Amino acid sequence: MPLRFLVDESCDYIVVQALRQAGHDVLAVVESLRGAEDQKVAEYAWREKRIVITEDKDFGRLVYAQRQAQTGVVLVRFPASRRADLCPALLSLIQRYENQLAGTFVVLQPERVRFRKLPE
Known part of the structure; x- marks a missing residue:
């Protein structure tokens, strides 16, 4: 079953494309919430039950x-020298x-990769 993601404006658009090509349900902030503050992005992701990237x-x-409150968050930390590895790693x-x-x-x-449970 494809996962539901909301990709923040801070991510390269190639992330959106790679996730969509892999069959996931992806909304891009740059397409639907352009310029929204982080709080609004987080609230939208929670309402829509989407994992934020x-x-x-x-x-x-x-x-x-x-x-x-969040469904889930993936914080990507890849230096410029390793950007080519980002999508395959994700x-x-x-x-x-x-x-x-x-x-x-x-x-x-x-x-x-580090995992930490979200607060309840």
Whole structure:
């Protein structure tokens, strides 16, 4: 079953394309919520039961400090020198851990993945 994602404006559009090509249900902030503040993006993702994919570390603050409810968050941290590895790593993460992404804050880095349960 395809997962439902909301890709933040901070991510390259190639992420949206790769997820769609893989058959996932993907909304892009740049297409439907352009310019929305992080709080609005987070609220929309929660209402629509979508996992946020972002490169914006502020989502950690929203989730943990401000207790903003979320379906799930994948924070992507890839340096410019490793950008070519981003989409393959993200697709691999989703394929391998698809049943564990909901309810989790994931930090995806080259050769490293960290999972932390979302606050209730």
